[in-house]
Amino acid sequence: MTEIREVTCACGAFQVRGTLDEVLPLVQAHGRDVHNMDVTADQVLAMSVVVTS
Amino acid sequence: MANSTNPGLDVDGAVQAEVFVLWLDDATPRLTGPCGAEPWYLEIGAQQDPLDVVAAATRRVVGEPVVVHSTSWRTDRGGVVLSFVAVIDAAVVRSLAAIPVERRDLARSGATTAPESIAYQQVLEHGLRHLAWLVQDDELVAERLSGGWSAVLAGYLPEPFRNLH
Numbered sequence: 001m002t003e004i005r006e007v008t009c010a011c012g013a014f015q016v017r018g019t020l021d022e023v024l025p026l027v028q029a030h031g032r033d034v035h036n037m038d039v040t041a042d043q044v045l046a047m048s049v050v051v052t053s
Numbered sequence: 054m055a056n057s058t059n060p061g062l063d064v065d066g067a068v069q070a071e072v073f074v075l076w077l078d079d080a081t082p083r084l085t086g087p088c089g090a091e092p093w094y095l096e097i098g099a100q101q102d103p104l105d106v107v108a109a110a111t112r113r114v115v116g117e118p119v120v121v122h123s124t125s126w127r128t129d130r131g132g133v134v135l136s137f138v139a140v141i142d143a144a145v146v147r148s149l150a151a152i153p154v155e156r157r158d159l160a161r162s163g164a165t166t167a168p169e170s171i172a173y174q175q176v177l178e179h180g181l182r183h184l185a186w187l188v189q190d191d192e193l194v195a196e197r198l199s200g201g202w203s204a205v206l207a208g209y210l211p212e213p214f215r216n217l218h
Contacts, residue, residue: 010063011088027062034087034114035064036095036106047061 005048011035017051020044064094067132070107073177074115075154076143077201082181085151087114092173097135107137116145120197122187124180127171138180140198154181178209185209 006017007027011034016026020041027044031037072093074086086093095110097103108121120140127134159182160168160175185206187194198206 008061009088010061011094012091013088014062031062034093034110035062036070036097036101036110037062037064039062 003050004052006051007044007048009035020048023048064096065131066096067099068097068103069130069132069134070095070097070103071134071136071173071176072107072111072139073137073180074111074139074141074146076141076146076151077205078143078151078153080201080205082154082205083151084154084177085115085146085149087149090150090152092176094130103135104137107139111139111141115139115149116141120184120194122184122194124183125176127167127176129171136176136180138177138184140184140202181206182209182211 002019004017005020005023006015007023008015009030014030014034016023016030018026024041024044027047028039031039072086072095073084074093075082075084077083084090088094095106097106104121104123108118111118111121118139118141121137123135123137125136127136154177155174157172157174157178159179160171162168184194184198185208188198188203188206189195189210195203
């Protein structure tokens with residue numbers, strides 16, 4: 001079964017849940033657009049938590 | 054918020070910007086921002102100009118700023134944090150969450166040492182005092198912050214400075 005992951009931003013204004021493929025572009029877009037951060041796929045994997053599988 | 058079980062996304066890096074997005078609600082400055090009514094953090098790359106990053110991000114995420122100015126720095130959050138005030142028209146941000154800015158005592162350093170702790174409200178107080186000085190000293194800022202802002206910032210001037218006028 002596909003893992004569902006969740007990533008929350010410390011800013012409190014952004015939280016996303018989905019497969020890694022789904023959350024990756026959203027997290028990268030939030031990081032780039034709102035916080036001027038380049039976030040790699042490995043970083044997204046590390047900062048996410050598995051909420052269901 | 055991120056917690057111990059979810060490290061989450063957070064701004065880090067050797068240089069970070071802390072932005073206070075401010076607008077004037079009648080005679081009350083209000084703090085807002087894309088992340089809620091709190092400081093907004095941006096990562097500053099090694100080759101990036103902090104003011105350019107903050108101005109561009111404010112324009113992109115919030116709206117066209119009236120004034121963006123750096124007001125202080127400190128070591129915090131694992132790096133050097135540069136604080137900015139970004140003043141923006143009420144019409145642009147009125148729909149965003151906001152809180153009124155309340156006066157605070159400044160965080161006082163020793164003669165050669167940094168303060169032991171600094172609350173963001175104290176950084177913001179310092180930023181508004183800095184803006185108050187700029188309105189007196191910088192023609193462009195004075196022109197941009199004429200009217201309501203100028204009147205509000207007069208209350209942030211130290212007494213000796215106020216007595217000169």
